[in-house]
Amino acid sequence: MSSAQFYLPEGLPAPAPSPDGLDAAFFAGLKDNKLMVQRCKACKTYQWGPEWLCYKCHSFDMGWEEVAPKGVIYSWERAWHPVHPALKDHGPYIVVLVELPHAGNIRMIGNLLGDPKQDIKIGANVEAVFEHHDASKLPFTLVQWRVAK
Amino acid sequence: MAVNTLRGKAAVVGVGETTYYKRAGSPDSEFVLAIKAILAAAKDAGIDARDIDGFASYSNDRNDPSRIAAALGIRELKFSNMQWGGGGGHGSGAVASAASAVATGVADCVVVFRALAQGQFARFGQGPKMSAISGDMAYSIPYGVLSPAQMFAMRCTRHLHETGVSRDTYKAVSLAAYHHAQNNPRAVMYGRPLTPEAYDNARWIVEPYQLYDCCMENDGAAALIIMSAERAKDMKNKPAYVLGAASGSEYRNGAPCHNAPLYATSSFTGIAPRLYEMAGVKAKDVDVLQSYENFTGGVVMSIIEHGFCSHEEANEFLTYKNLIAEGGKLPLNTSGGNLAECYMHGLELITEAVRQIRGDSPNQIKGAKVSMITSGPMVTPASSAIFGSKETL
Numbered sequence: 001m002s003s004a005q006f007y008l009p010e011g012l013p014a015p016a017p018s019p020d021g022l023d024a025a026f027f028a029g030l031k032d033n034k035l036m037v038q039r040c041k042a043c044k045t046y047q048w049g050p051e052w053l054c055y056k057c058h059s060f061d062m063g064w065e066e067v068a069p070k071g072v073i074y075s076w077e078r079a080w081h082p083v084h085p086a087l088k089d090h091g092p093y094i095v096v097l098v099e100l101p102h103a104g105n106i107r108m109i110g111n112l113l114g115d116p117k118q119d120i121k122i123g124a125n126v127e128a129v130f131e132h133h134d135a136s137k138l139p140f141t142l143v144q145w146r147v148a149k
Numbered sequence: 150m151a152v153n154t155l156r157g158k159a160a161v162v163g164v165g166e167t168t169y170y171k172r173a174g175s176p177d178s179e180f181v182l183a184i185k186a187i188l189a190a191a192k193d194a195g196i197d198a199r200d201i202d203g204f205a206s207y208s209n210d211r212n213d214p215s216r217i218a219a220a221l222g223i224r225e226l227k228f229s230n231m232q233w234g235g236g237g238g239h240g241s242g243a244v245a246s247a248a249s250a251v252a253t254g255v256a257d258c259v260v261v262f263r264a265l266a267q268g269q270f271a272r273f274g275q276g277p278k279m280s281a282i283s284g285d286m287a288y289s290i291p292y293g294v295l296s297p298a299q300m301f302a303m304r305c306t307r308h309l310h311e312t313g314v315s316r317d318t319y320k321a322v323s324l325a326a327y328h329h330a331q332n333n334p335r336a337v338m339y340g341r342p343l344t345p346e347a348y349d350n351a352r353w354i355v356e357p358y359q360l361y362d363c364c365m366e367n368d369g370a371a372a373l374i375i376m377s378a379e380r381a382k383d384m385k386n387k388p389a390y391v392l393g394a395a396s397g398s399e400y401r402n403g404a405p406c407h408n409a410p411l412y413a414t415s416s417f418t419g420i421a422p423r424l425y426e427m428a429g430v431k432a433k434d435v436d437v438l439q440s441y442e443n444f445t446g447g448v449v450m451s452i453i454e455h456g457f458c459s460h461e462e463a464n465e466f467l468t469y470k471n472l473i474a475e476g477g478k479l480p481l482n483t484s485g486g487n488l489a490e491c492y493m494h495g496l497e498l499i500t501e502a503v504r505q506i507r508g509d510s511p512n513q514i515k516g517a518k519v520s521m522i523t524s525g526p527m528v529t530p531a532s533s534a535i536f537g538s539k540e541t542l
Contacts, residue, residue: 008292008293012276012290012291012293012295013277013278013279013280013281013282013286013290013291014280014281014282014291015281015282015283015287015288015290015291016281016282016283016287017283018283018284018287019283023283023287048405048406048408049285049288049404049405049406049408050405051405055401055404074307074412075303075304075306075307075310075412076303076306077299077302077303077306077355077356077357078353078355078356079293079299079302079354079355080352080353080354080355080356081298081352081353081354081355083274083275083276083295083296083299084275084276084278084293084295085278087293092353093293095292095293095294095299095303097303097307097407106408107406107407107408107412108288108406109288109289109292109294109406109407110292111292111293122306122307122310137280138280138281140291142291142292
C-alpha cells in the first residue's frame with residue numbers, strides 16, 4: 001500500500017506495543033492480517049482493551065484469540081477541525097466505534113474508509129481492512145473498517 | 150438520612166479568581182496565577198492567607214502545595230490532596246475532599262484551587278506530537294482521535310441515537326451561557342453575545358459538535374476557601390454550606406478503548422442518587438445549576454442523569470427560555486461557565502454556585518437556597534456537589 005492509499009496522512013503518532021508486553025500479541029497479529037483479542041482462558045470472557053487479568057473472574061491467565069475481522073458500527077464522529085500538523089488542510093475524516101457481536105460485544109476504534117462525507121448508519125455491518133505502514137520508521141498496521149458489501 | 154454524613158459540616162467562606170484571559174493571554178506564569186487566586190479568595194473570606202493549612206486540587210494541577218505553602222509562608226501545612234484523573238471532572242470532588250478534611254479535623258482551613266496557563270503549557274485542544282504512542286492511546290490517537298472533543302463526540306452521537314434527544318438542546322445550553330456572560334464583566338465573552346444564527350452557522354469541530362458547543366481554552370486561576378460549619382458561621386460572608394458532594398463513576402466506566410458498558414452516559418448515573426441522598430434534597434428543590442461544559446452534549450446528559458428531566462422530556466424542557474436566569478425553570482451556568490466566562494477547568498462554576506447562595510452572582514436567582522454543580526461529564530471520575538444556605542440545614 002503506498003502512502004496515497006492511507007486513509008489519514010502520515011505523521012500522526014504511530015501505535016507501538018506496550019513496553020510491558022501486555023498487547024504484544026495484538027500487534028504481532030496485525031502484521032499477518034489477523035485480529036487478535038484477549039479472551040480469558042478460565043471463564044471465556046472476551047476483554048478489550050487488553051489488561052493483565054480478567055475483569056470477570058480475576059484470572060491472570062488471559063489468552064489471545066483470533067476473531068473474524070468484522071463488526072457493527074456502534075457510534076461514529078466526523079472530525080473537521082485539525083488538531084495535529086499532519087492533518088492540516090486534510091479535510092474531514094470519519095472515526096467509527098465498531099462493536100464485535102461475535103466476540104462479547106467488545107468495541108474497537110478505527111476509520112471508516114471511503115467518502116469522508118458519506119452518510120453513516122449506526123448498526124451497519126463493517127469489515128476490517130488492515131492498513132500496513134511498512135515503510136514507516138516504526139512500521140505498524142492500523143485496523144480500518146469499510147461498510148460490508 | 151445517613152448519620153455518617155458530610156451534610157452541613159463544612160462551608161465555603163471565600164471565593165476568588167484572577168483576571169480571566171484568552172489562551173496565552175496571561176502576563177503571569179501559572180504559578181503566579183495560582184497564588185493570586187488563593188490570595189483573592191483569602192481576602193474575600195477575610196482571613197490571612199498564612200492561616201490556610203490545606204490544599205485540594207485535581208487533574209494533576211502543576212502547582213505543588215508545598216511550594217505554594219513556602220511561597221506564602223503558610224504556618225503549618227496539614228493537608229495536601231490531589232484527585233486522580235478525570236480532567237475537570239473532579240472539581241466537586243476536590244470540594245468533597247476539602248470539606249471532609251475540615252469536617253473531621255484533619256485540617257482547619259482548606260483552599261480548593263485550579264490554575265491553568267495554556268499559553269505557558271500545552272493547549273488542551275491540540276493533539277500530542279510524539280512519533281509513537283503505546284497503551285490505551287495507541288488504539289485511538291493513530292486514527293485521528295486526538296483532542297478532548299474527538300474523544301467524547303462518539304459518546305454524544307450514541308446518546309442522540311439511543312434517546313432521540315435533539316441537538317437543539319445543545320444550542321439552548323450554548324445560547325444560555327453566552328447570554329449570562331453578557332452580565333458578567335469577569336467573562337472572557339463579556340460584550341460578545343452569541344446569536345442563534347451565529348450558533349447555527351458556526352463550523353463543525355467534530356460532529357456532533359459545532360464551534361459553540363465547545364468550551365474555550367483559557368489562562369487563569371480560581372480558588373475557594375472551605376472551613377468547618379462551626380467556624381464558618383463567624384466569618385464575614387454568608388456561608389455556602391456543603392449539603393452533599395459525591396464523586397466516582399459506574400461499573401467499568403474506565404474500560405479501555407471506549408468499552409464502558411454505559412457508553413451513552415455522562416458518568417453520573419451512580420453519582421446523582423448518592424448526591425441527593427446525602428444532601429437530603431431532590432432535583433426539584435435545586436434553584437440554580439452550574440453544569441460543566443466540556444461540550445454542550447455532555448451538559449444535556451448531565452442534566453438528564455441528575456433527574457431534572459427525562460430523555461423523553463428533554464427536547465421540550467431544555468430550551469433557551471428554561472435555562473436563563475430570567476424566569477427559567479432551570480437557570481443554567483449563570484456566569485457563562487466554561488463556554489463563555491472562562492475555562493477554569495470548571496472551578497469557576499463552583500465559585501458561581503457559591504455566589505448564588507451569597508446573593509452576588511452577575512445573574513442572581515432571587516432567594517436561591519439550593520445551588521448545585523456537576524463537574525466533568527463523560528469522564529471518570531466525575532463529581533457533583535450541592536451547596537445550601539443556612540435555612541437548608
